[in-house]
Amino acid sequence: MTSTFPTDSVGLVSPQRVEFTQPLTLACERTLDAYTLMYETYGTLNADKSNAILICHALSGHHHAAGYHNQDDKKAGWWDSCIGPNKAIDTNQFFVVALNNLGGCHGSTGPSSFNPATGRLYGADFPLMTVKDWVQSQARLADYLGIECWAAVVGGSLGGMQVLQWAVDFPERLRSAIVIASSPKLSAQNIAFNEVARQSILSDPDFHGGHYYEMDTYPKRGLILARMVGHITYLSDDAMKQKFGRDLKSGKFLYGYDVEFQVESYLRHQGEVFSKNFDANTYLLMTKALDYFDPAREYNNDLQQALQRANCRFLVISFTTDWRFAPQRSQEIVNALMAQGKNVAYADIDAPQGHDSFLFPIPRYVTLLKNFLGSVQRAVGVTHAS
Secondary structure (H helix, E strand, C coil): CCCCCCCCCCCECCCEEEEECCCEECCCCCEECCEEEEEEEECCCCCCCCCEEEEECCCCCCCCCCCECCCCCCCCCCCCCCEECCCCEECCCCEEEEEECCCCCCCCCCCCCEECCCCEECHHHCCCCCHHHHHHHHHHHHHHHCCCCECEEEEECHHHHHHHHHHHHCHHHECEEEEECCCCCCCHHHHHHHHHHHHHHHCCCCCHHHCHHHHCCCCHHHHHHHHHHHHHHHCCHHHHHHHCCCCECCCCCCCCCCCCEHHHHHHHHHHHHHHHHCCHHHHHHHHHHHHHCCHHHHCCCCHHHHHCCCCCEEEEEEECCCCCCCHHHHHHHHHHHHHCCCCEEEEEECCCCHHHHHHCCCHHHHHHHHHHHHHHHHHCCCCCCC
16 A cells, blocks of 8 residues: 655554563652553664663653554654654664653553552552652663663753753763753742642542442543643643634623633533543643652752753753743753853743644744754764664
């Protein structure tokens, strides 16, 4: 069968899974005796394994970052606009690894996985995770793949936090770090948004203390509300104005509480789709990992001291209309790196899409990524696969 995929697509991809039997001790002082990680790879690993790039996903992300799972697949991976032949993250040159983090709901061990200790699904019994825990598990995945040092670790939002943690915890295992639309820690306002989203789920009668799987139900209303709250914060006022304005669905006021404005219809649709595809316990876990992230905490609450450990080159990118992780938060990272004499480049990209800008193929942003990774290839002498 002739492929109908775009020529710059990685095409058909198959998820892979690896079982780890070495116990993983977590920051919460609990231990996972065994666990599974789901991942995908794009491109070819070269002979000296110097061309590998790790993609770290954001809150609702997963291992399917590029390509398609079958010929009839209508939707490509979540970052397909940037990963592929001759794209910003060029799979002709690099071997790209994307995984679903522990605690996820797309194949890696998480709340919806079987708990061997109890004989039932983990549910609320699954331990809370931190970004540091994820990076530890990602390092074990690198060991499994035989990758001693990443050419780059890349991530946006919560993914960017993982990149920072990599630079602090494993400074010898990455040559460059790309931190996009991220922050050195959450503001009180961001923690507050996360708490509202969590309470929407926790207060849903169908939550059942996190063990809703056994009740053959799930907290649909809570998930819908959580996603609606989150989605509002991912978009800028300008983006919502351009996309919806104050347009009415029927063209006139109905004087009721059903959907009247287009933006209401959009948010309800987004919430409905999300509620069918994402696990509520995973959502709770991911938002707590966001809240807990603060690499400076272990270094006298001094970000400069934490980042003093980093040995890699950095590219830090923010977006002008991102109010969830405003440019000032990226500049905190840049200033701390500069104070320590680190090699860092920074760009604040003018884009109307708000926090979600990092997911869009904005020309200036994509060109910057491509040029930086081209310099990474030249600087470290990456030889692409034969």
